[in-house]
Amino acid sequence: MAASDIGGQKGYVDSHFHIWDLQKFDYPWPTSQEGPIYRNVSPKEYVNSLNGTPVRHGVFVQCLNGNPEESKWVMDQAKSYPEVKGVVGGIDLTDPNLRETLTDLRKYHLFKGVRHILDMEDPTWITRDDVHKGLTVLEELGLTFDLLLRPHHLSYIPGVVAKFPRLKMVVDHIAKPYIKDKKIDQWKLDMSEIAKQSDNLYCKISGLVTEADWNSWQTEDFVPYVQHILSCFGVDRVMFGSDWPVCTLTKASFNDVYDLFNRLISSLSVEDKVKVLRDNAKDFYSLDI
Template sequence: MIRVDAHHHVWDLAVRDQPWITGPALAPLRRDFGLPELAPQAAAQGVTATVVVQTVSDEQETVELLTLAGPVAAVVGWTDLTAPDVAERLAALGERPGGSHLRGLRHQAQDEPDPRWLCREDVRRGLRAVADAGLVYELLVTPAQLPAAVETVTAVPECRFVLDHLAKPTVAAGGWEPWASDLARLAALPNVDCKLSGLVTGADWDRWSVRDLRPYADHALGLFGPERILFGSDWPVCTLAADYERVVRTAETLTEALSENERAGVFGGNAVRVYGLNL
């Protein structure tokens, strides 16, 4: 069975800083994380292919990610969506060595001070260029930015969107509304899929249990249906709360009520479809 980890990262601090890694809580992430460390852990869980996702707003990082081999089957990179020549930038990335692995774009919209950044006309113009290039766009947003995501996904129906980490609900605080209602509005749109990822780091890192995560996972599964949910580990960020094996086992437990075919989709088939993987 094809098993795909649809969301992980790698970085080498000697090559590029990760400025988002700040403060004592994130200190365990302030070291290098690479494929030689990830690959055996993924293989031990039956993962046969992965999707590596950008971490910084630097196009050179995307160029480097395109050269990765091993289990990496697709890259979700970065370029400036607001640049007047965004279409040309995307075309140039596709012509780079490994450019055929570029299957999506992402921007850290969660860090933008404007909660309606996604609604800017220059951003939406960039999203149309992403769609024209045959790429997906990944939504990295917080619950407060979900309304803007709904508006933009509606306004750019030609683009395929993927929501990262269920929009980061505040699991540790028991946060529910308006996240739950806004997620329902997003899921009602046919051109968006959702990653079952990042929940463990939204929970209490030291004391979380599957019971804490289940309401959020069940809500997403009920809204999107198992045919639009993709498993992602969010390694190495997940290691703040759980090792790779525990993340996979937790996702398996959260999807245990699904049929065998539905679980096969969540853990592989849906990623193959969304990213057009040749596996």
């Protein structure tokens, strides 16, 4: 049985998508400079984008820092769209009332974890004591933490991961390496170092096309990066993510990104393909699928 057949029966998982409503919330990004996606993006449009693929489930990831209401809005939308199986919220880890906020959000079965957009902070933000107090709360509550990193953040991560070995963390977008410029050596060293710190650290193979040449990216551009991620994290700790609709800035549809991922994992066995396209995300986020 082909991996696509298994996906058609059970449904694969997209571990990373976004929606937004420009009238409801004040987003720092996208802006008018991101013309094609500077508009309202609905869950209906997301679900429609899955057509033609065996992906049937998606995990929403925050667009706003420190805004629990965004999570509640998405979870309310999801009542009409059962394809949305999880929500990763933008919650302020330094908030003195963090535990109460998270306890409230955990009443919703779709709420799975937290992310913070580090681009808006000093690079050392992830090392701060008040942030670590927040990560301790996540660990105690059994929630997850998405690490939105760029290469200059990576040197700070081994110590963080080692300090919270029971906290499930996942690196988004393979830490946004400089694919367009074909810079890979230091990124490879840094990713190898963080991968060995904890079996609870995962990596999303997502957001690839936006780090490449938007107008002329090819499958070959990503091969050495994805091969390295598979080598240092293994097939049990990686997962597929579309980063839809951000990927469409490069004129890549959901289908295009899904097909690209399949080409990049073509050497894996059927069983391992099912892991990275379904089981790992299901287990990491405790999805009800």
